[in-house]
Amino acid sequence: MSDAQIRIEQLVKSNDVVLFMKGTPLFPQCGFSSRAIAILERLGAPYETVDVLQDPDIRQGIKEYSDWPTVPQLYVKGEFVGGSDIMMEMFEAGELQQLVGAEA
C-alpha cells in the first residue's frame, strides 16, 4: 500500500464523517463540493473535510482508493458512500440522516 493509500485509510477510519473535497467548507472550489457541503450542513452532524487541492497524492490516491473518478467523496464510519449526486439522492430519501445518525 502506498503512502497516500495509508494516509487516506487513516483519515477514513479515524473520522465518522469525512468529505474529500476541492477547497474548504467556507471556500469550496467546485460546484459539486459546494453542494456536498450544503448537504452536510443541513444534516447538522459533525464532519471533517480534506482539501485534495492541497495534496496531489491524496487527490490521485482517493480515486484509486474507492475506484471512483471524481471528487467530492463522502465516507461515513469507514465506508465509501458516494459523490454529491448520491449524497443528494440519499438526503432526499432520508437515508443519509440515518447513516450519520443525525436528528431528522
Place this chain on the structure above:
Amino acid sequence: MPMVASEIETLIKASIPDAEVTIRDLAGDGDHYAARVVSRSFEGMSRIRQHQAVYAALGGRVGGELHALQLETAVPNTENLSE
C-alpha cells in the same frame, strides 16, 4: 476537451444496451452535463455500483476529458415504487 451529448449517450449505450439515457447540458459549454440513466441491469446493484457502471461505460473520461457528470441512475420497474 468538450464532448458532445450524443457521444456520451452512445458510449453509455455501447456498454449498457438497454439504457434509457437523458442528457442535459448544464452550462452550455460542453463540459458540464447531467445524465439520467435507466436500465434493468442496475437491478440489485447499490447506487455506488450503478454509478460505477456508467463511469466504466465512459471509459475513464469522467473526471478527465469530461470534467463532471451529474449522474442519476434508476431501475425502470421500481422507479414508481420508490417515490
